[in-house]
Amino acid sequence: MSISTSSLELGTTFATELPELALPWRAEEAPEPRLLVLNQPLAVELGLDPAWLRSDDGVRLLVGNAVPAGATPVAQAYAGHQFGGYSPRLGDGRALLLGELGGPGQRRDLHLKGSGRTPFARGGDGRAVVGPMLREYVVSEAMHALGIPTTRSLAVVATGRRVQREVPMPGAVLARVAASHLRVGSFQLARSTDDADLLRRLADHAIARHHPAAADAANPALALFEAVVAAQASLVARWMLVGFVHGVMNTDNVTISGETIDYGPCAFLESFDPTTTFSSIDAQGRYAYGNQPVVMEWNLARLGEALLPLVHDDEAEAVTLVTDALGGFRRQYSAAWSAGLGAKLGLTGAASEEPVVDDLLRLLQENHPDLTSFFRALTTAAGTGDREPARSLVVDLAGIDAWLDRWLALGPDADLMRRTNPVVVPRNHLVEEALDAATAGDLEPFGRLVEAVTHPFEERPGLERYAEPAPDSFGGYTTYCGT
Numbered sequence: 001m002s003i004s005t006s007s008l009e010l011g012t013t014f015a016t017e018l019p020e021l022a023l024p025w026r027a028e029e030a031p032e033p034r035l036l037v038l039n040q041p042l043a044v045e046l047g048l049d050p051a052w053l054r055s056d057d058g059v060r061l062l063v064g065n066a067v068p069a070g071a072t073p074v075a076q077a078y079a080g081h082q083f084g085g086y087s088p089r090l091g092d093g094r095a096l097l098l099g100e101l102g103g104p105g106q107r108r109d110l111h112l113k114g115s116g117r118t119p120f121a122r123g124g125d126g127r128a129v130v131g132p133m134l135r136e137y138v139v140s141e142a143m144h145a146l147g148i149p150t151t152r153s154l155a156v157v158a159t160g161r162r163v164q165r166e167v168p169m170p171g172a173v174l175a176r177v178a179a180s181h182l183r184v185g186s187f188q189l190a191r192s193t194d195d196a197d198l199l200r201r202l203a204d205h206a207i208a209r210h211h212p213a214a215a216d217a218a219n220p221a222l223a224l225f226e227a228v229v230a231a232q233a234s235l236v237a238r239w240m241l242v243g244f245v246h247g248v249m250n251t252d253n254v255t256i257s258g259e260t261i262d263y264g265p266c267a268f269l270e271s272f273d274p275t276t277t278f279s280s281i282d283a284q285g286r287y288a289y290g291n292q293p294v295v296m297e298w299n300l301a302r303l304g305e306a307l308l309p310l311v312h313d314d315e316a317e318a319v320t321l322v323t324d325a326l327g328g329f330r331r332q333y334s335a336a337w338s339a340g341l342g343a344k345l346g347l348t349g350a351a352s353e354e355p356v357v358d359d360l361l362r363l364l365q366e367n368h369p370d371l372t373s374f375f376r377a378l379t380t381a382a383g384t385g386d387r388e389p390a391r392s393l394v395v396d397l398a399g400i401d402a403w404l405d406r407w408l409a410l411g412p413d414a415d416l417m418r419r420t421n422p423v424v425v426p427r428n429h430l431v432e433e434a435l436d437a438a439t440a441g442d443l444e445p446f447g448r449l450v451e452a453v454t455h456p457f458e459e460r461p462g463l464e465r466y467a468e469p470a471p472d473s474f475g476g477y478t479t480y481c482g483t
């Protein structure tokens with residue numbers, strides 16, 4: 001059924017340029033769609049009318065029951081390394097790319113997650129449930145508010161269908177917006193077909209869409225690889241600085257654009273401990289907080305392998321070029337991490353390279369304070385001279401006193417610290433509390449949580465509890481696996 005009341009036009013660039021990776025498909029009809037949350041500011045930014053999106057026609061679009069005239073929804077094919085093992089054929093098993101919003105240079109995918117089985121569904125039911133889709137909504141919007149590149153969430157619509165999980169759960173569809181859904185796994189799939197033309201078209205599509213400067217480079221495929229390495233080095237440094245743990249850094253969950261994608265078993269670190277993992281399916285701790293940079297480097301090596309035939313006709317030469325480019329990851333990651341940590345400590349220029357910055361890490365590892373609270377406590381120390389909030393979060397008082405003396409002597413900029421260190425991140429216990437209430441039908445806690453985490457640098461009266469760690473979180477962690 002086409003939408004008569006809207007002039008919404010969706011582009012089909014991906015489906016047209018890369019038909020081998022785009023399987024035309026339709027969403028499963030939702031029996032009783034009901035809008036749970038709409039991202040009004042994002043709708044406006046995209047040039048969509050929020051009032052129309054809230055209407056019956058709008059909700060039918062957002063859940064996949066209606067497709068705008070001229071659009072070609074597709075399930076996207078990709079491959080991927082999952083927990084280190086290669087799956088040659090993944091693809092959108094429960095998702096669809098509806099089409100693209102905006103023109104060249106600002107194209108954004110409108111995508112549905114949880115919209116029913118596709119030919120890539122393997123054993124899955126193609127569905128998603130309310131809790132995890134609201135989790136993706138709130139965490140991705142928090143990440144955006146923190147200034148971290150991410151896919152965005154436009155809406156979550158309940159389908160009115162019960163979905164079988166451990167117990168039956170209410171079904172939902174997330175409408176997601178992204179610079180694109182090209183993944184490292186998209187390149188792995190294109191490479192595995194041995195179709196050189198497909199691989200080249202995919203690279204050209206990615207360059208045009210995300211890294212246009214690479215088109216003018218002497219070696220565009222190598223320049224594309226370097227651009228993705230740079231974008232991901234910067235992204236992972238940002239994750240690490242706020243304590244974000246992605247949880248499923250499989251190569252199919254790593255974008256070419258440099259946006260964070262797929263908020264499954266993700267969470268924010270509370271007590272500082274690099275071995276922290278939140279996913280009950282990650283028993284080995286492969287995707288633990290402290291492993292994220294090295295895992296991203298490994299994932300980018302898989303992208304480099306996929307690009308080899310485009311980089312040079314001579315394979316040995318191609319391997320040398322790609323290996324050199326991958327070497328940039330560690331340098332760029334370290335530079336981004338160090339500059340970011342310096343800013344969190346109110347230090348810029350030469351002061352941000354003082355040993356006192358690195359020495360803080362030892363203090364954090366030995367005392368494992370709540371990361372977010374600790375940096376806000378340091379902000380207080382820099383702004384008012386009051387050291388007690390910071391001292392109250394650590395055990396080694398002599399150690400923190402000596403460290404504070406050295407750091408405060410450098411004259412940290414408290415305003416920079418206020419702009420850099422969030423007061424509010426989506427804390428695990430508050431997210432779980434809001435999702436449990438929403439699943440039971442009460443969306444109010446979820447609304448308050450979204451309000452708090454989308455203003456992360458503000459201390460807001462009435463929202464104090466969103467800035468507090470869980471009462472029993474000291475040294476502990478939550479186990480969660482979203483579906």
Ligand SMILES: Nc1ncnc2c1ncn2[C@@H]1O[C@H](COP(=O)(O)OP(=O)(O)OP(=O)(O)O)[C@@H](O)[C@H]1O
Nearest residue numbers: 090091092093094095121124125126127261262264
């Ligand atoms: N319930 C399901 N039914 C069918 N396929 C599924 C289901 N859940 C996950 N998949 C598929 O399994 C693979 C890995 O899932 P993963 O959790 O990484 O992705 P996702 O959360 O579904 O989506 P995305 O990466 O787009 O955010 C993907 O190919 C995904 O489409």
Ligand SMILES: [Mg+2]
Nearest residue numbers: 252253261262
């Ligand atoms: Mg995924």
